[in-house]
Amino acid sequence: MHEWALAEAVIVSAIEKSRKEGLKEITEIKLKIGELQQMDTGILKFALAEIAKECGELLKDVKTVIVSEPAIFRCRVCGNEWDFGAAGLNDDEGEAVHFAPEVAHVYVRCDSCKSPDFEMIQGRGVLIEHIKGVV
Numbered sequence: 001m002h003e004w005a006l007a008e009a010v011i012v013s014a015i016e017k018s019r020k021e022g023l024k025e026i027t028e029i030k031l032k033i034g035e036l037q038q039m040d041t042g043i044l045k046f047a048l049a050e051i052a053k054e055c056g057e058l059l060k061d062v063k064t065v066i067v068s069e070p071a072i073f074r075c076r077v078c079g080n081e082w083d084f085g086a087a088g089l090n091d092d093e094g095e096a097v098h099f100a101p102e103v104a105h106v107y108v109r110c111d112s113c114k115s116p117d118f119e120m121i122q123g124r125g126v127l128i129e130h131i132k133g134v135v
Contacts, residue, residue: 002039003039003040003043003044003047004043004047006039006044006047006126007044007047007048007050007051008047008051010029010031010048010126010128011048011051011052011055011059013128013131014026014029014059014062014128014131015055015058015059017131018058018131018133021133021135022135023058023133023134023135024057024058024133024134024135025057025058025059025060025061025133025134026058026059026062026131026132026133027061027062027063027132027133027134028062028063028064028065028130028131028132028133029048029062029063029064029065029128029130029131029132030064030065030066030067030128030129030130030131031044031064031065031066031067031126031127031128031129032067032068032069032126032127032129033066033067033068033069033126033127034068034069034071034122034123034124034125034126035068035069035070035071035084035123036071036084036097036098036101036120036123036124037098037124037125037126038098038099039126041066041068044066045064045066048062048064049064067129069122069123070083070084070122070123071083071084071120071122071123071124072084072120072121072122072123073087073104073108073110073118073119073120073121074118074119074121075110075112075113075115075117075118076115076117076118076119077110077113077115077117078110078112078113078115080110080111080112080113081121082110082111082112084097084123086111087104087107087108087111088111089107089108093107101120101124104120105118
């Protein structure tokens with residue numbers, strides 16, 4: 001499960017940041033997760049909590065906030081923007097795009113001019129938006 005590996009990477013990053021900023025305790029970690037990541041946020045939150053327990057006082061009362069970022073596409077031809085739901089994909093196509101977002105260009109077309117020339121302007125990846133703590 002990639003949720004556990006991601007949770008571990010988030011905790012390691014939070015600990016590194018706490019050392020750089022001289023934090024004695026991390027109180028909040030806020031993550032933004034793109035829709036195309038197809039992440040089970042329940043499992044991710046559980047994994048973060050379990051890993052945090054192993055980190056002692058530094059993460060004893062950490063709050064985890066997870067925000068989902070919808071996938072948005074922009075046509076390079078006509079400038080139209082649309083979301084993943086408007087792409088009209090069947091279950092197999094949607095799964096393929098979630099698994100490897102780069103294949104979106106095979107299945108997705110601009111819902112205005114039907115061009116396959118578009119960019120994903122948001123909704124991909126995982127971002128640590130902030131880490132708060134006590135100095």
